[in-house]
Amino acid sequence: MRKKLAAKDSAKAVELFSGTQEQYQQLQNRLQAPLDKSISYPLKEYLPGMDSLGTAMNYLEKIPGLPADKLKKVAAVSNQLKELQGKLQKASEIKDFIRQRQQQLQEQLSQYTNLAKNLKGINKEVFYYSERLKEYKALIKDRKKLEEKAIAAIREIPAFKSFFQKNSYLSQLFRLPGSTLPTAGGVGGGLQTRAQVQQQLQQVLGTSLSSVGGVGGGTEQLLQQQVQAAQGQLNKLKDKLNKLGGGSSDDAMPDFKPNGQKTKSFLKRIEHQLSIQTSGTTNYLPATMDIALMVGYKLSDKISFGVGGGYKLGLGRGWNHISLSHQGISLRSYLDAKLPSFGGAGGGLWLSGGFEYQYLKEFENFRQIKNLDLWQRSALFGITKKYKIGKKKEGRIQLLFDVLAGQQVPRGQALKFRVGWGL
Numbered sequence: 001m002r003k004k005l006a007a008k009d010s011a012k013a014v015e016l017f018s019g020t021q022e023q024y025q026q027l028q029n030r031l032q033a034p035l036d037k038s039i040s041y042p043l044k045e046y047l048p049g050m051d052s053l054g055t056a057m058n059y060l061e062k063i064p065g066l067p068a069d070k071l072k073k074v075a076a077v078s079n080q081l082k083e084l085q086g087k088l089q090k091a092s093e094i095k096d097f098i099r100q101r102q103q104q105l106q107e108q109l110s111q112y113t114n115l116a117k118n119l120k121g122i123n124k125e126v127f128y129y130s131e132r133l134k135e136y137k138a139l140i141k142d143r144k145k146l147e148e149k150a151i152a153a154i155r156e157i158p159a160f161k162s163f164f165q166k167n168s169y170l171s172q173l174f175r176l177p178g179s180t181l182p183t184a185g186g187v188g189g190g191l192q193t194r195a196q197v198q199q200q201l202q203q204v205l206g207t208s209l210s211s212v213g214g215v216g217g218g219t220e221q222l223l224q225q226q227v228q229a230a231q232g233q234l235n236k237l238k239d240k241l242n243k244l245g246g247g248s249s250d251d252a253m254p255d256f257k258p259n260g261q262k263t264k265s266f267l268k269r270i271e272h273q274l275s276i277q278t279s280g281t282t283n284y285l286p287a288t289m290d291i292a293l294m295v296g297y298k299l300s301d302k303i304s305f306g307v308g309g310g311y312k313l314g315l316g317r318g319w320n321h322i323s324l325s326h327q328g329i330s331l332r333s334y335l336d337a338k339l340p341s342f343g344g345a346g347g348g349l350w351l352s353g354g355f356e357y358q359y360l361k362e363f364e365n366f367r368q369i370k371n372l373d374l375w376q377r378s379a380l381f382g383i384t385k386k387y388k389i390g391k392k393k394e395g396r397i398q399l400l401f402d403v404l405a406g407q408q409v410p411r412g413q414a415l416k417f418r419v420g421w422g423l
Contacts, residue, residue, distance in 0.1 A: 001109070001118045008112060016108055027097055035086040043085035045092065047137065054081050091133050095126075102126045131263040259300045269298040271306070272423035273396070279413055285360070287315040288327050294334065302338040307331075314362070330358040336384060350384040352398060376412060378402045394422035 006013040035042060041054070057078040061071065102122055109115045261269050273294040281287045291313065296306025310332060314325035334354035341349075356378040382400035389395045398418040405414040 001105075001115055004114055004118070005109065005112065008114075012108070016105070027094070030093065031090050035083060037082065039082075041085065042082055043089045043092075045088075045137075050081065050085065054078070054085075057081065088133075088137070091136075095130055095133055098126050098129065127258060128262050131258070135263055261298045261300050271296045271298060271304060273306075273308070273420050274423055275310075275396075275398075275418050275420035277416060277418040281317050285314070285327060286317045286323070286325070289313045289315060290330065292330065292332055294332065296334070296336075303336070305333070305335045307333045310358075312358070312360070325362055327362055328358060328360045330356055332356045348386045350386060352380070352382055352384040352400065354380045354400075356380065376408045377404055378408075378412065379404045380416065382416075389421070396420045396422075 002013050002017045005016070040058075041051075043050070057074055060066065060074045061078065066074070105122065106119060109119060273292075273296065275290075275292040275294065277290040277292075279285070279288045279290070289312075290310050292308055292310030294306050294308030296304050298304045308331075310330035312326075312328035312330065314323065314327040316323040332354060333356070334352060336350045336352050339349045339351055358376040358378065360376055380400040380402055382398060385397045387395050387397075396419070398416070398420065400416045400418065402412060402414050402416060405412040
């Protein structure tokens, strides 16, 4: 970017990029600096679960007569919590630094069209980094991940309740009942009461309140009007944030369509499917049911691919001749691409394709499959409809066309109708 900018405006390039290496080096030095163990809460952000767990460990360390081996384990957990808080704080500092740098570059370079691609790439990196950090914090906030049962048990101890009121990070932010510590920032009196707020409003606004209905009533009415107006503005801002995919004022606002899978771990992008297809009786085969298991990978919110295998179960040649048998196996692959919706229509429709090999020969046990002498190839292309089953499960209906059906011996079924479920 510096080279491209220098070709158009060398003075601007020097002004904008000089000293950047020193800034990056200073940031790296801060990140590599050892954790200050004297700081009781290194993370400058309140996470309730982490505060509860840290305070619980601090309480256990101060229990008199605790066996040495137990005390050692508690101290180890406490140190690990502080290390985690320190790393999260450093990650937050990285996010703040790159967001500031992003905004600076955006303001100074948005007028240069040849740098638009570079700016968009930086914006993507900033957004996805922020999303990853937000996911890590969400995991920490998950009470199950933080052994909430253990925390809940220790919370019932009266001595711990008193200890929590005096030593937790929350008690430093706001004065809790029974706490003798001043609040964070040196505010000894805690939060302002409603009466104090009304008194300050009356002092600021003076006699203009009396026209609204008296001093007390005027303050109350004016305060209610202002709160309602502010609430309306907040709701509008919240709607805008939701449309942009943001969740809080600290989120980076993307200027592109985010890929929701990019910040997820590899295992969370894996999908499992169960597919079932039935076929009627032919001259060569009885009625069959194809049962297939597929494992796929979500490349993005709109594209996924995967492989799997299937088993062909023979059902017999009619209701009077039901007979279960092994009729073959299959190897499968698939690729799904989401179709765009137009005017609200087309939601949940995917363009699907895949290639399959099918072993069509009756066998009594799987050892016989080693002698593979009859395989059919299928090239499938069609439409998949995906729909929700409850909150987490997903169902699918597929209509596929086999373009190689005419070349198969015996001739295969061209149209294939399948139903499936996500596991």
